[in-house]
Amino acid sequence: MTIHEIPGSEILVSIGIITISATISAIIARVFRQPLILAYILAGIIIGPYGLQIIINEKIIETLAMLGMALLLFMVGLELNLNRLRDVTRVSIGCGLGQIIVTFVFGYLLATAMNFNSVHSFYIAFALTISSTMVVIKLLSDREELETLHGKIVLGTLLVQDITTIIVLSALPKIEMLNIDFFINSLVAGIGIVGMAIITNRYIAPIILNFITKSVELLLLFAISWCFIFSLIAAILKFSIAIGAFLAGVSLATSPYNVEIIARVRSLRDFFSTIFFVSLGMEVPLMPTLMWQALVFALFVLIGNVLIMMIITEFFGYGKRTAFLTGLSLAQISEFSLIIANEGLNLGHINQDIFSLIAFVAIISITGSTYFITHSDGIYRFMIPILNLFHMGRKTQILERIPKNIKDHVILFGCHRMGSIIAKTLQMSRKKFIVVDINPEIVKSLMRQNINTIYGDISDNEILERINIKDAKIVISTIPNKNDNIFLLSEVRRLNPSAIVFTTANHLNDALELYKNGADYVILPNMLGGEKISEILGYRINRSEIEKLKRRHILQLEDLMRMEFLLSQDNKSIMRCVCSLGDRINI
Structure with missing residues (x-):
């Protein structure tokens, strides 16, 4: 008896092959610092029916992809935290909806111009509108930029995109009716999903969770069962199982046990989401004839999305640096684009060619945006002359309160949390100081308090000239970006060698490098707590x-x-x- 004659062995062998190939691809990707999602998709292309034909059973591929998609969306629902929008609510909603509408319209027109029919153009255009939450959060987290201003705007925008995607997923079975009823049904479905999640979260889940939380095994089993129950209900109601899985996660998102559930399910999610992306790769035929079309759409995402996000972000009053970095971070299509395409393929709305086209666009755009985010500081500095030309002749709102001929003053870059404490101390000691901040809302607040301030970027030479940095006595930067601080140090030492300069760093090696570049003192936030406790123990x-x-x-x-x-x-x-x-x- 061979292994394939053993009942159930084929799916076991398939999972084993997928896992091994994904591991090898991930290791190679890690060596070359490429995104893991790209590695998983390429692994699927290689081992699938269009590659080496190691796995050719379409039913197994479809089943594994569906299971991985359900657990992936369950975790997205669990982590759906609307509090992320609190600090940048207005700009996040504006950027999210504005970018979706503008990108969709231009994407649809581009697809139509390339002779795709209306339904295919709809799928392609919507796939181009949504950015990858998994890729962006991973890369921004690695760069410690999630708490920066552009990082918060990006997170809020991604959250709006994810919610919109779920509404569209719920409406896909009715996409062939592109009329007012289609949009009304989509809206009703979205409201219904949110309503069911709220009711379940408030009246049902807490009773069960209070009873089972003492057992780790029961908590994990309950979470998985909850996901499958809602997926089953969604299937019975003729919705995508993705909607049910997402709804299951949302219904537990505000539970007091949310963190414990996420911790238990995350490893399982990572495993099955890997299977999902490898399975998607197995469904991508190697068709060179699609490559030129994929390249056109990928360039639209990599360049067009950046421009669209820049314009929308600046419309809400943010400067060119924040706008550019926000756009740069969202220059890729999402794993949800692949989920949308996969669902459309299963529903018969699109054919294999359209699915492959979207997958190729994902591969190109995710790879390109990885380099964009990784080297964003250098790309921004390189683009400053072009960005300045882009702004030439445009009227911008002046946000500043600067006294004339100020000398021997303190300049504070960044007035959020640590910076606000320093500003308050300077104000109480009646020292002359100017605050420079890239967040227009903070600048407006400081202006209302009659505090000298200007809206601007630490790396903008024009701003440094306007705050009279050559006559400053002390310069303090609470911004932990190493490259920005090195630039600031070089300018201060060139224009004002006698000034005392404080900078901020998150890592020891960055702090040592800043000292080598002329910093008088480097603030390490992670060490301040220990220093403060030591001070308290010394005399209190x-x-x-x-x-x-x-x-x-x-x-x-x-x-x-x-x-x-x-x-x-x-x-x-x-x-x-x-x-x-x-x-x-x-x-």
Whole structure:
């Protein structure tokens, strides 16, 4: 008896081959610093029926892809945190919806011009609109840019895109009816999904979770079962199982046990999402005739999406650096593009050629955007002359409050959290200082407080000239970007060698490099906590002093939270929140 004669052995062998090929491809990709999703898709192309034909059973491929997609979307739903939009709500929603609409329209026109029919053009255009949450978060996290201004805008935009994608997925069975009913049904389906998630989360899931959370095994089994139950309900209701899986995750997203569930399911998700992307690769035929079309669409994503996001981001009042880096981070199509295409293939809306075309675009754009994000600082500096030409003649809102002929002053770059504490100290000590920040909302807030400030970028020579850096006494940068700080040090040492310069770094090697480039002191946030505790232990050891320190720290944290909250609200909401927080502090 051979192994293939053993019942169920074929799917076991297939999973084994997929896992081994994915591992080898991932190791190669890691050596060459390429995205893992690209490696998984290429592995599938190689071992699939259009490559070496190691796995040719289409039913097995389809089943594994469907299982991986369900668990992937279940985790996306679990991690759907609307609080990410709080700091940049307006620009995130504006960028997300604006980019989807503009990119879709131009993508649809481009596809139509290339002689694709309306349904095929719809799938291609929508695939081009959504960016990869997995790729972007991974790369920005590696660069420690998730908490930067452009990082927050990117996260918010991705969240809007993901929600829109789920609504479109729910409407795919009705896509052939491209009329007002199609859009109404899509809207109703989206509202229904959110409503079901809210009701389930509030009244059903908490009862079950409170009973089973003491057992790790039960928690994992419950999470997987919950995913399959909702997928089954979605299938019965003629929806995609992707909708059911996403709905299952959303219904548990705000649970107190959300973190534990994510921790238990993540490894399983990673394994089956790997199988999903390899399975997608197995469905991609090697067709050179599609390559020129894929290249055109990929260039549209890599160049057109950057321009579209730049224009929309600047429309909301952000500068060229934030706008450019935001656009650069979103210059790829998503894993959801492949999910949409796969669903369309299963529904018979598109053929294998269209699916392959979208997969080729994904491979090209994900690879290109990886280099974009990895080398974003260098690309931005190289593009500054072109970006300046792009802005020439455009009227921009002036956000600054700078006294004339200021000298012997302190210049503070960045006024978020650590920077706001420094600014408050400078204000209390009545020192002359100017704040430079890239967030227009922070600058507006400082202007309302009559604090000298200017909206601008640390690497903009024009800004450095306007704040009179050649006559400054102290320069402080709370921005942890090493390249930006090296640029600042070179300019300060060239224009004002006697100035005292403080910079910030997140890593020891970066701090040492900044010292070599002329920094007088490098702030390491991760070490400040230890230094502060050491200081407290040195002279505050009695209970009463510790209590005073605690109360002062709580008030300081509340001040920071109040500032962050106020920046995200409109003027009417600001007044209500100020009154509420003021009453709380008085109590």
